[in-house]
Amino acid sequence: xxxxxxxxxxxxLPTAAAGLTVTxxxxxxAYTDAGLSSFDVYNTFQIxxxxxLLALALGLTMIAGxxxxxxxxxxxxxxxxxxxxxxxxxxYGLLAAVAAGAAIGLVQGGLIAGLKLPSMPVTLATYIAxxxxxxxxxxxxxxxxSNAAVxxxxxxxxxxxxxxRSLITLGLFVLAAVVLSLTRWGRELRAIGGDRRAxxxxxxxxxxxxxxxxxxxxVLSALGGSLxxxxxxxxxxxxxxxxxxxxxxxxxxxxxxxxxGRGNPLGLLGGIMAVALLTEIVTVAALPAYVTQLFFAGLxxxxxxxxxxxxxxxxxxxxxxxxxxxxxPSPAGAQPGSQT
Amino acid sequence: MNALSxxxxxxxxxxxxxxxxxxxxVVINVIVVLAVLAAIVVGLSTxxxxxxxxxKAIITSASLVGIAAxxxxxxxxxxxAVSLAIAPTVAAVGMMFLSAQSLGLVPALAIALLCGVVITxxxxxxxxYAAANPVVLTIAASFxxxxxxxxxxxxxxxAPTGSGYDHLNATPGGVALSVYVLIVxxxxxxxxxxxxxxxRSLYLIGANRPAARVAGLPVGRTTAVAWLxxxxxxxxxxxxxxxxxxxxxxxLGGTLTFDxxxxxxxxxxSIAGGRGSALRTLAGAxxxxxxxxxxxxxxxxxxxQIMVKGLIVLFVxxxxxxxxxxSRA
Numbered sequence: 001x002x003x004x005x006x007x008x009x010x011x012x013l014p015t016a017a018a019g020l021t022v023t024x025x026x027x028x029x030a031y032t033d034a035g036l037s038s039f040d041v042y043n044t045f046q047i048x049x050x051x052x053l054l055a056l057a058l059g060l061t062m063i064a065g066x067x068x069x070x071x072x073x074x075x076x077x078x079x080x081x082x083x084x085x086x087x088x089x090x091x092y093g094l095l096a097a098v099a100a101g102a103a104i105g106l107v108q109g110g111l112i113a114g115l116k117l118p119s120m121p122v123t124l125a126t127y128i129a130x131x132x133x134x135x136x137x138x139x140x141x142x143x144x145x146s147n148a149a150v151x152x153x154x155x156x157x158x159x160x161x162x163x164x165r166s167l168i169t170l171g172l173f174v175l176a177a178v179v180l181s182l183t184r185w186g187r188e189l190r191a192i193g194g195d196r197r198a199x200x201x202x203x204x205x206x207x208x209x210x211x212x213x214x215x216x217x218x219v220l221s222a223l224g225g226s227l228x229x230x231x232x233x234x235x236x237x238x239x240x241x242x243x244x245x246x247x248x249x250x251x252x253x254x255x256x257x258x259x260x261g262r263g264n265p266l267g268l269l270g271g272i273m274a275v276a277l278l279t280e281i282v283t284v285a286a287l288p289a290y291v292t293q294l295f296f297a298g299l300x301x302x303x304x305x306x307x308x309x310x311x312x313x314x315x316x317x318x319x320x321x322x323x324x325x326x327x328x329p330s331p332a333g334a335q336p337g338s339q340t
Numbered sequence: 341m342n343a344l345s346x347x348x349x350x351x352x353x354x355x356x357x358x359x360x361x362x363x364x365x366v367v368i369n370v371i372v373v374l375a376v377l378a379a380i381v382v383g384l385s386t387x388x389x390x391x392x393x394x395x396k397a398i399i400t401s402a403s404l405v406g407i408a409a410x411x412x413x414x415x416x417x418x419x420x421a422v423s424l425a426i427a428p429t430v431a432a433v434g435m436m437f438l439s440a441q442s443l444g445l446v447p448a449l450a451i452a453l454l455c456g457v458v459i460t461x462x463x464x465x466x467x468x469y470a471a472a473n474p475v476v477l478t479i480a481a482s483f484x485x486x487x488x489x490x491x492x493x494x495x496x497x498x499a500p501t502g503s504g505y506d507h508l509n510a511t512p513g514g515v516a517l518s519v520y521v522l523i524v525x526x527x528x529x530x531x532x533x534x535x536x537x538x539x540r541s542l543y544l545i546g547a548n549r550p551a552a553r554v555a556g557l558p559v560g561r562t563t564a565v566a567w568l569x570x571x572x573x574x575x576x577x578x579x580x581x582x583x584x585x586x587x588x589x590x591x592l593g594g595t596l597t598f599d600x601x602x603x604x605x606x607x608x609x610s611i612a613g614g615r616g617s618a619l620r621t622l623a624g625a626x627x628x629x630x631x632x633x634x635x636x637x638x639x640x641x642x643x644x645q646i647m648v649k650g651l652i653v654l655f656v657x658x659x660x661x662x663x664x665x666x667s668r669a
Contacts, residue, residue, distance in 0.1 A: 067475070111658065120421065120475075121611045121657040128598055129650025136643030237643070241597070245424075245479050258473045290495075293487035300480035310471035310560075 010255035010263050013303070014270025017253045021277035032285045038160050040284055045166035046155070048276040049231075051246055052169040053224030055275075056176060057217040058244075059251040059268040064213045065193035065260025066119035070108060071221040072244040073130025074101050078222030079229040080134045080237060083145045090150045094226050101222025102215050104130070109214030113207040135237040144234045151233040165227050170269075172220065177265040186264070189213065194261025249296050250275045252303050368662050375655070379631065386637050394633065396515055402603075402629035403518040404577055404584075406622060408596055409603035410522075410529050411460075411573030413621045414566040417533065419546035419613030420467050420474040422601050423567075425482040426574060427593025429459050432489045433575045434582030434592045435498040438505065445504030449579055456575025457568050459485060464567020469560035471549075489590050497589040508583035518580045522622070525573065529618035532569075542566055547614025602653045603628055608660045615664070628652065 025044075029035050054071055061068040078097035086093015108126055112119050145151065154165045162170075180186030191199035192206050200206045229235040254271025256263030275296075282292045305311065383389045408426055415423055433456045440448040463481050466472045510517045533539035541562045545552040553559050577596070582588045607624025609616025628649055635645045 115658065115661060117658065117661050118611055121605050122654065124598070124601060125605070125650050125654035125657060127650070128602060128653060129647045132643050132645065132647025132650055134643070136641055136647060138643075140642055241424075241427075245482065248476070248479055249483075252476060258476055288491070290487040290490040293483040294491070297480045297484035297487060300476060300483065304472045304476045304480060305466065305470060307476075308466070308470035308472035310469065314470075 009257070010267050013253060013255040014267040014274070017274035017299075018270040018277075021274045021281070025277050025281055028281060028284055036284070040280060041161045042157060042163070043283075044273075044276050044280040045162055045170075046231075047279050048272055049163070049166040049169045050228055051224075051243060051250065051275070052166075052269075052272050053172060053220045053227070054243055054247040055250040055254070055272040056173060056265065056268055057220035057224070058247045059254060059256050059263060059265070059271075060176070060189070060213055060220075061119070061217050062251055062256045062258065063193050063260065063263045064189050064210060065196065066112065066123075066210070066213070067258070068108070068123045068214065068217045069120065069244065070104065070123040070126040070130060071217060071247065072239055072241070073127040073134070074104050074218050074221040075225040075228075075243065076134045076235075076237060076239050077101075077104075077130050077137075078225030079235040080137055080143065080225075081222075082226040082229045083143045083235040084137065087146060090147060090230065093229075094223075097222040097226045098219055101218035101220070103218075104222075105215035105218025106211065108218070109211030112214065113210040131238060138235070138237045140237055142234050142236050145229060145232075148233065150230050154227065154230045165231055168227065169224075172223070173265055173269045177269075180265060185209070185212075190261050190263075192260075246275060246296075247272075249300055252300060257307065365663070368659060372659060379634075383630070383634055386634050389634060389637055394637075396519075398629045398633045399519050399522075399626065400516045401633070402625040403516060403522040404580055405596065405599045405603055405629075406522045406625035407518070407525060407573055407580070408577040409600040409607075409621045409625050410525055410618055411570035411577075412600045412604050413529065413607075413609060413616060413618055414533075414542070414570045414573075415464075415474070416604055416609055416611060417546050417613060417616050418542045418563050418566040419549055420464075420563060420567070421611055421613070422475065422604075423460070423463070423478040423570070424475060424597055425460075425463070425478040425485060426597040426600050427595070428482040428485040428489070428590070429456060429571070429574045429593070430578040430581060430596055431588065431590050431592040432459065432485050433578035434585075434588040435489060435493060435590075437575075437579045437582050438498045438500040438588050441500045441502030441505055444502065445507055448502075448504065452579050453572050453575045456571040456573075456578065458571070460571025460574060461564060461568040464564040464570070465560070467567065468563030486590055493589070495590070497587045499587050505579075505583040505586075508580055521576065521580070525576070526618050526622045529569075529573075533618060538562060538565060543614055545613075599628075602649055605653050606656045608656055610660060610664065624656075 025036075025040075054075055057071045057074075058068055078101055081096040081100055082090075082093035084093070085096035104126065108119075108122060111117055111122055155163045158164060158167060180189065188199065188204045188209055191202070191204055192209060196206060225235075250272040251263075251268060252258070252271070253274055254263060254268035256268065256271075278295060279292055282289065388394055408430065412423060412426065415421075433452050436455050437448050437452040440451045443451075459481075463474075463477055466477055467474045508517060512520070533542065541552065541557045544555070544557060545559050545562055549559060578592075581592060581596075585592065603625035604616070604621050605611065605624070606627055607616070607620035607622070609620055609624075631648060631652060632645045635648060
């Protein structure tokens with residue numbers, strides 16, 4: 001039973017990814033001349049804090065069978081609003097970012113659930129519009145945040161390895177995990193991602209749940225942007241496509257499937273930690289930065305090929321043909337195959 | 341297309357549900373007409389918009405995105421959604437094109453085309469034969485292409501090794517060469533889609549992959565060929581972009597990926613596949629360039645231009661979705 005549970009992709013992938021990278025990280029001194037210090041662990045969590053909420057936001061919509069490309073737009077807007085509205089008090093900035101994130105999620109979720117639009121073109125359009133809005137708000141310039149006390153506070157060392165920023169991010173992952181495993185939302189989220197029509201027939205309030213998921217995604221990405229702005233002491237109107245791509249890689253490593261219906265927040269945590277560790281390993285080992293990209297490319301390539309349905313069915317066909325060839329005399333031989 | 345929608349319209353008034361549908365259709369059509377009228381009025385009332393020089397500026401700025409968007413149209417119609425690796429492909433091919441200039445313009449172009457076709461064709465083969473998810477695959481490919489390009493170039497900009505590339509910046513008849521190329525390619529792609537067996541199978545595969553497979557169509561090969569064509573078109577964009585910038589680095593593609601997707605979607609091609617055309621994409625690219633131009637002439641910032649581009653795409657996506665739903669019911 002436990003072996004079978006471990007074999008499921010939503011458990012196997014993040015466990016393997018996190019396990020491999022932790023091992024590679026711990027063995028770093030063995031194959032490079034760089035020693036490891038507690039600062040490296042702290043730094044890993046800082047990288048995690050930078051992209052964690054983005055991966056969580058994207059991952060939640062992917063579990064529901066949607067794909068929210070707009071997360072990076074909301075991330076940029078959240079960061080910019082935090083800086084521009086939060087000059088007097090950080091809470092105003094935070095509030096503005098969260099409200100904007102929720103409003104964006106509400107509009108997108110409403111369109112996608114209400115009109116049954118596919119999420120990819122809608123969120124792509126929103127992504128472009130949000131980047132434009134952020135750029136218009138800032139005049140295309142990077143804005144600095146003058147409240148240095150906040151900047152110092154979010155990144156100060158807590159318990160040797162953490163900062164308030166990484167602890168907040170971790171806390172939100174735990175919160176998402178607890179909410180999704182203790183309430184029926186977790187099951188319903190996977191249900192609407194797996195088979196939307198069946199879950200609607202079974203009584204899941206699909207539309208409401210979809211809107212909720214997009215609101216959660218908007219709020220989480222806006223918060224991620226806020227925390228980044230506090231930490232950098234500035235906001236950049238265009239974060240580029242890199243954060244989106246890294247967040248998608250983290251979500252896929254976290255055992256979420258692009259077809260939906262699979263995954264959980266703890267898996268996502270494993271996925272993004274693997275990404276953060278990998279980035280830190282490359283930094284500590286002083287490898288050129290593009291090595292990380294090649295590594296992610298290889299990893300994603302393997303995931304996507306393993307996941308490919310036609311390849312899978314071709315392999316199954318091949319296997320059943322072989323088995324049918326060897327055990328044609330006894331019809332019972334086909335039985336075990338058809339049961340699994 | 342017409343033959344498909346006519347029977348639905350004929351039995352539509354038979355039921356009250358159908359009448360409701362057609363009324364919704366009328367409302368949608370009125371909204372579209374009003375939007376087009378508003379755009380025309382705003383355009384004509386904008387100082388210096390309705391001039392020949394400005395028309396040239398619009399079509400020139402639409403041409404580079406347009407050529408790449410034509411390639412993406414092939415991918416989208418075939419049901420493989422979108423490629424998120426357009427900008428890295430264009431950057432890598434552009435670097436290759438400039439560094440091959442010492443061989444002369446034609447060999448450099450051939451090398452660029454070959455690179456684009458190989459890079460994109462490999463992705464297409466995986467998508468076509470294994471039905472791999474195109475979005476994730478192209479994300480992986482964009483990492484791989486950028487990583488390799490940085491690794492090989494050392495992250496530096498590539499300077500041209502010859503001057504043959506300058507022929508691509510020619511302006512015969514006062515219009516940029518890329519505009520002529522865009523129009524010729526749009527007609528060629530449209531003809532391929534409408535008049536060849538390949539084009540028709542591509543629409544069928546995009547509309548319903550399992551059915552196309554059952555019907556015995558070569559699903560894997562057709563998809564792979566569509567991506568090969570897309571790769572060639574990306575390479576053409578790359579050559580023009582690199583020639584225009586006279587140097588190329590890994591950021592050469594810029595926001596091209598999303599600009600191309602926006603042009604395809606603004607033209608009204610459905611991301612689900614099986615619908616759309618090259619001429620629609622051409623219209624989408626010109627529409628976005630035209631609206632950006634109006635905003636620029638009226639003195640709005642780049643940010644506002646980008647925002648309006650996003651809102652146009654959103655508007656068209658919603659309208660196209662409502663219309664197709666209406667004609668299907």
